[in-house]
Amino acid sequence: MESIIGVLNYGAFFAITAGIYAILCLGLNIQWGYTGLFNIGIAGFYAVGAYTSALLCGPPPGPLDWRTVGGLGLPFPVGVLGAILMCGIVALFIGFISLRLKEDYLAIATIGIAEVIRLILKNESWLTNSVWGLKHIPPPLHSPIQRGISGFLSANPDASVAVKALISKSYNWFYLGLVLGIVAILYWVSERSIRSPWGRVLRAIREDETVVSAAGKNVFRFKMQSFVLGSMIMGMAGSLYAHYAMFIDANSFEPLYGTFLVWVMLIAGGSGNSKGAILGAFIIWGIWAGTDFMSGYLALSAIRVASLRIITIAILLELVLLLRPSGLLGEEKFVSKMMGKSKRGG
């Protein structure tokens, strides 16, 4: 019984992380899957979201901190909104300088800005506390839920060990509900948008932007909207991560975790398909976490195992590209839906 509870509790922890990745994937899906915008600086937006939220909601700098700003102690929703807004501003800036140029430049600009952000996290200690990171980021509704848990435990001292084990992890279950709720809302938003005429313009830009501008549509404006919207969603993921982990530093946003894995997830799940984006996040995170378990059975040093995991994921990516290039769930054939299904003349 206890072991089942253990697995369940691990499952909540696993699904929270996978859910946060699903949000990153939904953001990237709008940019790449729908519009063909090549953003390889996802980790940068993820980090900006996390740090913004942490600085807005976290405690003021302590005596051992290097940072001199932040720690406004604002409520969680303000942190999320701040993260969204800040990522939108950063995206607007990058988009303004690179979205008018050929598509390759966006890739260069995004990887560049992600690197700049990483250096800011490491070096601008007045703001980011440098390598010591930001601590004690408050998880939303943590104390009332903890009070509830201790209340339950003291009121039911003879509850079975299993029930106690489950109840004591209630906060994780609450947070999982929060993350999955946000995934569901974002899924709905991105489905609604892609199936609208707006989404049709984005997909047409992905196919051939010359046609779109010859049809009198301002390609730059649509690309900007897509890029900013996708980046804002990534910022939301960053905020959710910060308030769950409670501690963030530059290492939390390495390109491997922040960018590479997200790309693998989207491509494996199915670029251009919101369901695929979510599915890919759960499957790839499952494989990634699973290989961590298996490493215990290998007689290899930790460093080698870490490299092996990356190689495993890379091979998996190659296989997907070779065998199923559109991913597990590719883009649907009939995407525009607002004219009504039956009227397509089927």
Next chain:
Amino acid sequence: MLKIEDLHKSFGGVRAVNRCSLKVKQGSITGLIGPNGAGKTTLFNLITGFYRPDRGAIWFLRDRIDGLPPHRVARRAIARTFQIPRELKEMTVLENMMLIPPAQKGEKVWNSFFRPAQVRRQEREIMEEALRVLEFVELIRLRNEYAQSLSSGQKKLLELARTLMSDPKMILLDEPGAGVNPTLMKKLIRNIQELRQQGKTFFLIEHDMDLIMNLCDRVIVMDKGRHLADGSPSDIKKDERVLEAYLGGK
């Protein structure tokens, strides 16, 4: 309707369009011919804003349109097709058509959330229009196929059909006949003539002399980036300068 004055465009050392001046009359089907490299497609790209002229002016219905970006030119009701069809490959034929109408309500993303009924109504109207045009060019059976699965002739028709979705005043066609089989070609000619009856102006690049002779009421000849001659198709056929440009005489 369209007036071009002293237009210049060079790429590196090549003067693709050089001191070019010409006019296209309202309601006409005007052909644009000339040897390869005469600057015909460059001229189209200049008119539609894909290139910026180095010098000169382009007038469309009393307004100067040179230097405007492509989407602003298109909003003046100038539509174009491309020499090599640019179908939106992984979108259906119907979606290729439904993309085109200008200023759709649902192109503002928030309208789909806050005014879905309006967007839906307009989508149905646009779809009906698209189906009507597809019927007209006889691509209706293929409406739910990916555009990439069309034959090259059908893609040419789709290009023409797409231009009709924006209700243009003037349509620029870049080699509408290239790669089109004779049956489709007849259909294409019929379609263009019918549209002219409806008041559209055509300006088209073509190498197929039969098509030019059958279809156009005026022909403009370009050579080495400039206007060489213009007149009725039969006059142009006899013009010595034209023969010289084509046959490379002295």
